[in-house]
Amino acid sequence: xxxxxxxxxxxxxxxxxxxxxxxxxxxxxxxxxxxxxxxxxxxxxxxxxxxxxxxxxxxxxxxxxxxxxxxxxxxxxxxxxxxxxxxxxxxxxxxxxxxxxxxxxxxxxxxxxxxxxxxxxxxxxxxxxxxxxxxxxxxxxxxxxxxxxxxxxxxxxxxxxxxxxxxxxxxxxxxxxxxxxxxxxxxxxxxxxx
Amino acid sequence: xxxxxxxxxxxxxxxxxxxxxxxxxxxxxxxxxxxxxxxxxxxxxxxxxxxxxxxxxxxxxxxxxxxxxxxxxxxxxxxxxxxxxxxxxxxxxxxxxxxxxxxxxxxxxxxxxxxxxxxxxxxxxxxxxxxxxxxxxxxxxxxxxxxxxxxxxxxxxxxxxxxxxxxxxxxxxxxxxxxxxxxxxxxxxxxxxxxxxxxxxxxxxxxxxxxxxxxxxxxxxxxxxxxxxxxxxxxxxxxxxxxxxxxxxxxxxxxxxxxxxxxxx
Numbered sequence: 001x002x003x004x005x006x007x008x009x010x011x012x013x014x015x016x017x018x019x020x021x022x023x024x025x026x027x028x029x030x031x032x033x034x035x036x037x038x039x040x041x042x043x044x045x046x047x048x049x050x051x052x053x054x055x056x057x058x059x060x061x062x063x064x065x066x067x068x069x070x071x072x073x074x075x076x077x078x079x080x081x082x083x084x085x086x087x088x089x090x091x092x093x094x095x096x097x098x099x100x101x102x103x104x105x106x107x108x109x110x111x112x113x114x115x116x117x118x119x120x121x122x123x124x125x126x127x128x129x130x131x132x133x134x135x136x137x138x139x140x141x142x143x144x145x146x147x148x149x150x151x152x153x154x155x156x157x158x159x160x161x162x163x164x165x166x167x168x169x170x171x172x173x174x175x176x177x178x179x180x181x182x183x184x185x186x187x188x189x190x191x192x193x194x
Numbered sequence: 195x196x197x198x199x200x201x202x203x204x205x206x207x208x209x210x211x212x213x214x215x216x217x218x219x220x221x222x223x224x225x226x227x228x229x230x231x232x233x234x235x236x237x238x239x240x241x242x243x244x245x246x247x248x249x250x251x252x253x254x255x256x257x258x259x260x261x262x263x264x265x266x267x268x269x270x271x272x273x274x275x276x277x278x279x280x281x282x283x284x285x286x287x288x289x290x291x292x293x294x295x296x297x298x299x300x301x302x303x304x305x306x307x308x309x310x311x312x313x314x315x316x317x318x319x320x321x322x323x324x325x326x327x328x329x330x331x332x333x334x335x336x337x338x339x340x341x342x343x344x345x346x347x348x349x350x351x352x353x354x355x356x357x358x359x360x361x362x363x364x365x366x367x368x369x370x371x372x373x374x375x376x377x378x379x380x381x382x383x384x385x386x387x388x389x390x391x392x393x394x395x396x397x398x399x400x401x402x403x404x405x406x407x408x409x410x411x412x413x414x415x416x417x418x419x420x421x422x423x424x425x426x427x428x429x430x431x432x433x434x435x436x437x438x439x440x441x442x443x444x445x446x447x448x449x450x451x452x453x454x455x456x457x458x459x
Contacts (some may be wrong), residue, residue, distance in 0.1 A: 100287045103250050105276025106304050114300065118291040 001153070005172055008149030011067065011142070012135040012180075015074030016082075019131060023079050024124065027086030028112045037087060041080075048080040052138055060145050070142030070149075077138055078131035085127025089120030121191045129184030136177045140169075150176070199390040200262045200278075200358040202226040202249060207258035209244050209414075218244040220414040222258070231384065231391040233405030235398055235437070241414040242394045246360045249392065250279045262358070277301055280351030280359040280389070284366035287347045288335040294320070294346050295331040301354045319349040322383050341372045348380065352387055359384075359391040365400070377403055398438055402426070402448055403455060410434050422452055 023044075030037040052073065059069040093116060101115045117124075143151020150172045157165030202225070209219040219241045226232050236242045247253040248260050251267060260267050267275060288297050295316055302312040317327040323345035335343055344364055351359055364380070365373050377400060384391060395401055401408050402422045410417040410425070410433070418425060418434040426449055429435035439445040 096283060096285065096287065097289065099252055100281065100283065101289075103252060103276055103279075103281040104301055104304075105273045105279075106300060107273060110304060114292075115289055119289070121291075 001168060004150050004153050005176065008139055008176060011070060011074065011139045011147065011149050012132060015071055015135050016078050016128060016131050019075045019078035020082050020128060023082035024086050027083050028090065028117060031087045031090040041084060044080040044083055047076050052141055056141065056145050065146035067147050069145055070139060070147035074135045074138055077134055081130040081134065082127045085123045086120060089123025090116050092123065093119045122188055125184055125188045125191060129181065132180045132184065133177055136173060136180055140173050197357050199228040199388060201228040202358065202390065203261045205259045205261070207248060207260055208256050209248065209253055210256050217414050222416050224409065224416060224419065226390060226392065228390055229388065231393060231404060231406045232409060233401035234392060234394045234409045234411060235396065235401045236411030237396065240411040242411045243362055245411065246362050246392055246394050249360060250276050250281055277305065277354060278357050280356035282347040282351040282361050282364050284363040288343055290335050293331065294333050297346065298350050298353050305354060315353060319352060322386065323349050323379060341368050341376060344368055344376065352383065356389055359389050361391065361393045363395055399448065402452055410437060426452060
């Protein structure tokens with residue numbers, strides 16, 4: 001049980017980290033260029049709307065059963081929430097602040113990292129929270145295609161008609177989701193009261 | 195320490211914002227000498243802020259040109275141009291997530307100043323705007339009063355020895371009781387800074403107190419320009435007369451204040 005929880009956490013943490021490493025820099029670079037940002041948002045949004053079981057089925061066909069397929073699916077779903085929330089967070093910076101940032105004449109990436117990223121942080125954190133909660137739920141489904149984590153316990157419980165296993169697995173998922181919610185809410189609260 | 199102040203020349207500069215019928219700035223021709231403090235007055239919507247923002251290219255001209263030391267501003271590298279120009283605006287110019295010292299070190303960091311030089315400069319400037327460095331360096335913007343935040347904003351605009359200073363209603367959000375004190379401080383700091391200054395305000399008395407010359411903006415056009423004395427004694431048109439001189443009593447009061455300013459200079 002403990003190892004399943006840790007495996008579940010690892011699956012989700014890696015997925016959210018990879019998705020953030022892709023989505024946050026892209027959003028920082030593209031937030032002021034709607035011409036590029038809009039098609040990327042549309043693409044990620046389309047990916048997000050693909051039913052998760054269908055996506056997993058396709059991935060299993062090409063990547064095979066196991067954690068890798070689940071991980072790819074988790075990243076694909078996490079990208080959208082993180083990308084959109086970062087874009088929205090940057091655009092929500094008051095116009096005066098953005099102008100002053102521009103008027104200082106900082107190089108573009110220094111301006112993004114020192115000014116835009118921290119000011120957009122509450123929105124980015126809420127995107128990470130949504131991505132994390134989604135991942136925790138979706139990773140459970142991954143048990144169906146041979147992924148590790150709490151899903152394997154739930155689906156084994158199904159297969160064996162073992163109610164104890166089922167309930168344990170399900171409670172584990174709920175506990176993780178609540179923990180994730182709590183951690184990110186706490187982080188958001190801290191960044192909001194600068 | 196600083197390079198020589200910029201001179202600025204507008205040549206038939208026009209700006210039209212998409213979706214608005216009237217131009218924000220129309221056919222503006224104006225020279226500002228190196229080291230001059232030009233006060234720009236007008237109602238809101240008169241184009242005075244747009245005029246300012248053309249110089250650091252927050253707004254790009256539709257027609258005409260703006261030149262600095264005889265060179266068209268579009269020929270400058272944008273970042274370098276902006277780093278050589280200090281800019282301070284009314285209200286929320288400071289970044290909430292950075293301390294006062296961090297707000298002030300953004301440009302020096304970019305210019306690659308050594309840490310000690312930046313720190314020494316920040317301390318000197320905070321002292322110049324009468325904020326005790328040991329207390330205020332580490333303060334966050336939300337821990338400052340309105341007047342203190344404006345002082346920090348002006349210090350930040352001055353930190354990298356700008357050759358031109360653009361101030362857009364820097365005291366607009368400040369308590370009227372505090373304004374005279376801030377105005378005096380600004381004058382003292384500017385005498386030290388040896389820079390050219392464009393100062394936008396809707397407060398005529400502020401313009402009369404601070405400006406070497408005053409430009410009156412009206413509906414995107416330059417209505418009048420001249421020294422405070424010349425505009426006050428011989429307003430060239432009815433609009434300028436109305437704005438600057440007001441009624442008989444106000445006119446006498448302002449002339450008396452100008453006499454006093456000139457006596458003290």
